[in-house]
Amino acid sequence: MPLLTVDPCFIYKYKKFCTLIAVFFGVLTTPLWAQQAQLSSETKVSLITASPGNELYTIFGHTALRIYDPKTEIDRTYNYGTFDFDTKGFYWKFAMGNLRYFLSTTPYENAKNTYLGDGRTITEQRLNLSPEQTQQLFRYLQTNARPENRYYSYEFFYDNCTTRVYEALNAVIGDSLRLQKPINPAKNSFRQFINSYLEPVPWVKLGVNLVLGLPTDEIPSGSEMLFLPNLLKKRFANAKIQNADTSVALVDDQTIYTPANKAVLNPPVLTPKLVFWSLFVLVIPLGIAFSNKQSLWRWFDCVLFGIVGGIGFLILILWLFSAYPTTTWNANIVWTLIAPIILYVVIHKKKCRLQTWKLTEPVILGIVFMAMIFFLIHQDIPPALYPVLVLLIFRGWMCFFMSKPKYATLLEVNSN
Structure with missing residues (x-):
């Protein structure tokens, strides 16, 4: 069966009309889907962690959530780290903290193929959530994905794609989530944590360390430790859910997807x-x-x-x-x-x-x-x-x- 193709000239010529149609159907259908979709008991929630890539904005890795229901054929990722490169005054707004990030939803296979195509390793940790918790998380994410709710003000350490995922899961699991002792025995500061990722890009590392002030030298504690994708992945690997009489591991099982060609950042000669x-x-x-x-x-x-x-x-x-x-x-x-x-x-x-x-x-x-x-x-x-x-x-x-x-x-x- 041939794929449906659209002439790019047509899209450009009727861009405003197509945008209005897309917005109309998006606004019309998304809230209905959010209200009517009932997940089956076979639904699984996964924490998706992508390793750093070759692009600067991917250097710290990425966190997303996957919801997969084989009965209703819902299989998508929820990504809080989305932004628009075409935003007017993009770099200035990013520097001043005025660039709006938003929650986007993508078919899981599309996201998976994108990460692997960029040479990024994917770690999928399937979580031990009850059907009620899974349904509650689904409603939480669907509500957050609505146009009026999806945008937020990004912040390096305290409000990013990883902290938002943790907040979503914490809102569902609540007091029953038991994280192990902090994985910061060396008492590293925020600055020390990010510097380990910036080693391959020394000029960027220099610029970042110049413009970030004293709050960056604070030592994160508690949930503040979960601001990086790899840190959240490690904490969840040893976390537990405490029920009334039993305690179960938060992560049920784990799958690692390795790209054919792993992304590598080579430091410049002139450091x-x-x-x-x-x-x-x-x-x-x-x-x-x-x-x-x-x-x-x-x-x-x-x-x-x-x-x-x-x-x-x-x-x-x-x-x-x-x-x-x-x-x-x-x-x-x-x-x-x-x-x-x-x-x-x-x-x-x-x-x-x-x-x-x-x-x-x-x-x-x-x-x-x-x-x-x-x-x-x-x-x-x-x-x-x-x-x-x-x-x-x-x-x-x-x-x-x-x-x-x-x-x-x-x-x-x-x-x-």
Whole structure:
């Protein structure tokens, strides 16, 4: 039997009409299905965990729920991690925490083939839910999937595709769910957990660690530990359901589906550590040997302090205006916003050397004070930035020192 095909030109030409028809039938039929569908006693609920993929948005893995009823032929996945790439201002909305995620439903085989086609391993854990709990979960998901309920505000650690699945199951199982002791004996923070996934993408890891603030260094406890797909999978593997007189394992059995070609992320050759240490080794000796080449170093300082100051401005914007609580109280603002002060000195050094030198002592005292605050609140600087920090101190010291009138005059005499 030939497949039904539709001319793409037709779809484009009548896009609005087709959209209205699809929305009409979707709104008309979905609530009816949600109300009328009665699952059989043979229905199984599964926790679906997909391993990380090659795309950046798949790097932490994924969690979904499967409901399979062989009698009614319902077999679909419920996915809380759906978003629209075509959203206007996608990246800005994502950065500011205003991108809406939503619950989508997909035939299970389609989702399975997509994950395997992307080289992602699938772990299916079939859960030991009673028929009543299964029906209740089905109604919960169907209600959440309605257009008026499906959207939510995504958050890295506290509200994502994995935490939403746990909340759905917890709403059904309730107090009878018994999770084993927390699987965090090393007392890892949120930042340490996500950094282990970001190793193959060091530039992304650097950016993430720059913009996420002190809340990221908190140690998750209780249900907060269930913010990553693999963590939820491990916790459920040892969990139990406590009934009146008996206790049964939450996971009845497990199936692992392995792709033909597993997704692999290869780290780039030019890592931040390599680039920044190479810059450090090059600039420090040249800065000492050719300190009188003021025009050259002025351009270099403008680029260095301008980029760092721009990062500081971004951190400030995210701190003040982003909806993510994890971008607040970011200690990286201490050293990144010092850069514009030094940049001002670089640009105006010739015009106001005396005034600039008078500013040196309060600026240095301010830097020391902010550095003390930085170290007291225990937020780690990404190690790849150590050489950049030394460069900032070195070039900043040179700028302020050479703005001293006596030194500047001596330097001009020697250069003549």
